Amino acid sequence: MLDALRAEIAALEAAAAPLEPDAERRRTLAADALDYAQGFLDALPGAPANRNWEGVRPLDGEFGDEGRDLAELIAYFHRAVAEPGITTTSPRFMGYVPGGGLFHSALADFLAAATNKYSGFASAAPGAVRLENATAAWIARVIGFPEGAAGTLTSGGSLANLTAIVAAREARDAEGGGAVYLTRFAHHCIDKGLNIAGRGRAPRRLIPTDSQHRMDIGALAEALEKDRASGIRPWLVVASAGTVDTGSVDPLAGIAALCARHGAWFHVDGAYGGLFMLCEEGKAALYGLDAADSVALDPHKTLFLPYGTGAVVVRDGRHLLHAFSASADYIQPLGETGVGPSPADLSPELTRHFRALRLWLPLQAAGVAAFRAAQSEKIGLARYFHARLAALDGWEVGGPPDLSIVAFRFRPGRGNTDAFNDRLLRRIQEEGRLFLSGTRIDGAPWLRCAILSFRTHLAHIDDAIDVLVRTAAALQSEGRLSAQ
Known part of the structure; x- marks a missing residue:
């Protein structure tokens, strides 16, 4: 009986062999993929920024039992995925705000996927977690946050804003009832985040904007005073560091002063514009950002990374730990690492892509x-x-x-x-x-x-x-x- 079981297992091992190509096959596969990527990038200067959707059709016999040649699959990818729709990598793509997708980041993603380090847990991959914490700390320094700030990389601005809202809820509105203040130009992911965080029915104050579509600081002051006089506690003020419609930046310094006076948490949605703090022109436009309690950011916009790279930083990092730290018997630490907190203790995510490498590698290779x-x-x-x-x-x-x-x-x-x-x-x-x-x-x-x-x-x-x-x-x- 044992011999028969061994024979059955050996047959299954042979049937699964395509999952583990040998060294020569890996070189061929990698060369084919790289050749395609090189051709795609070389063609970008003259390629359209938008194409029709005619090529979006299923692969014949998709998901069959037998494997296919990679050349056939790359040809299908080009025809049905890369060509139709908008080309966000184009130099003439100026419709939305992804940053183009750095080639260094593509290499980093390859390395991250090939090594498959679990970056959520410090003692499982201390080097990966050190890079996660180092890049988050660098982002916090760029926007002017002090020592003691903490942050985490996310899938994008929606999760970054949600993470900040939950931290703000636990810090200033654990029992509910606090009011939220924002303008009509706030990104719709703020509404989604408030709903997910259980604050979709919180008192909502829509603050008017000025002629440049920026939050009216006088109207905000009036709304805060009115709520306090009525016994309604100001909880969360959401400002924009670059609105979706016009790129306008709210008067951050003035808003910060009002929040400090009324005890409200000051959150800035800087998914588009916050990381312009890296350059002098951006610092001038974003004056006061460093006074926020939390900031949501998108390196896949203003740092030109591929999609799927957001970030959130909180002035007092203990608020992230308080909101998200959790454990279980099966994930007890394997030992002290000295690389800082586990990203899983700073965000809603446990299993997560090793995102830091796609930021760290281009910063090192190209220079800040x-x-x-x-x-x-x-x-x-x-x-x-x-x-x-x-x-x-x-x-x-x-x-x-x-x-x-x-x-x-x-x-x-x-x-x-x-x-x-x-x-x-x-x-x-x-x-x-x-x-x-x-x-x-x-x-x-x-x-x-x-x-x-x-x-x-x-x-x-x-x-x-x-x-x-x-x-x-x-x-x-x-x-x-x-x-x-």
Whole structure:
């Protein structure tokens, strides 16, 4: 009986052998994947920023018992995944704010996946956890937090904001009843985070904004005073360090002073803009960020990393430990490591990707100065785009951009302005060379130019303006012909 069982196990081992390619096969697989990546990146300068979805079809016989050749799978990946839709790696992708995906980070992800270190638990992978804590501490220093701050890397801004909200709840609103203050331009993930944290029905104060879409500090002061006079405790003020629609930065220093006066937790959603603190132009725009109690950030935006890299930092790191530290008999420490707290004790996640390597490796390989220069360039490009468009007839722009997003629209000589701008955006997206996005401000459609790829340079901005001018002129001409 034992011999039969041994034979059965040996047969299963042979059947599972494709899961463990030998050294020569690994070299071939890696070379094929790298060759594809090199070709994809080499083609980016001339490739469209948006393509139609015609290639999105299932692989024939998907999920069959037999394995397939990698060349066939890469060809399918290119046809059905890489080509259709928006190309966020393009230098002419200016619709939203992912940062382009650094090649160094792709290499880091390969190393992290190949070694498969469990980075949630310090004694399981002390080196990986040291890098997690070191990168979080570096981020905290960049935004000006003192010693004693703590942070953790997350999957993105949504989880980062949720983590901060839970820490704020445990620190200042454990029993509930505290009021929340934010503007209409707060990211919708704040609402989601409040709901998940059990505070979706907390008293909510929608604070008015000024002409530049920034939180009105006087209105906030009035709301805080009114609540205190009514016996309602101010709990959480959420400010934006770069709103989704216009990139506006709320008056952070003034908000911090009001929060300190009223005992409210001051949280800043800096997912888009907070890490511009690395450059001098960003520091000027984000004055007061260092006075927050917590900040949500997205290195996959302003530090140009691939998707799936968020962060949250809390001024007093003990609040993260208090909110999230937990244990069980099966995960008792294997020994002292001296590398700091386990990331699992600082966030909702237990099992997690070893995210730190995709930030640590490019910072080491390229140097911090390269990131700082790229950030300054993006702010400069936004100012250039704003100035050039403002000087052209028919184009409406707001005030100079706080960071690297510009909201704008065209006012045609005749016809409905809103309908024209809807058509203008749709035409640009359909043509695909340039990708912009739109939003609605006070019910009216506006276009957004979000400049945040490390690949986007002056020539691409000039090209974008040429596309806008040409497309607006073509639409006006079509409108005149149809009216005749």
